[in-house]
Amino acid sequence: MPAKDIPVDVIREIVSRALYPAVVDYSPRDGVTCPVCRGQLPHSRMGIYSSQGWSGSVKERYHRCTICGARFKSVETV
Numbered sequence: 516m517p518a519k520d521i522p523v524d525v526i527r528e529i530v531s532r533a534l535y536p537a538v539v540d541y542s543p544r545d546g547v548t549c550p551v552c553r554g555q556l557p558h559s560r561m562g563i564y565s566s567q568g569w570s571g572s573v574k575e576r577y578h579r580c581t582i583c584g585a586r587f588k589s590v591e592t593v
């Protein structure tokens with residue numbers, strides 16, 4: 516498929532994922548900050564779609580930003 520057939524918004528999405536770190540810190544108090552739109556996501560709007568159990572002192576959560584839709588991972592440590 517010629518590159519010109521790729522929708523611009525798909526290209527933007529790929530670029531945005533490549534430019535920003537996909538892992539952010541999880542705060543038990545404040546929630547998470549989206550690495551793409553920098554939106555502050557409180558606990559009620561974190562968009563968690565998958566959560567791993569604690570692995571030692573680390574817990575990982577997978578999010579879909581409720582503001583821009585970007586997917587990213589958060590890490591909580593004790």
Ligand SMILES: [Zn+2]
Pocket residue numbers: 549550551552553554580581582583584585
């Ligand atoms: Zn976002």
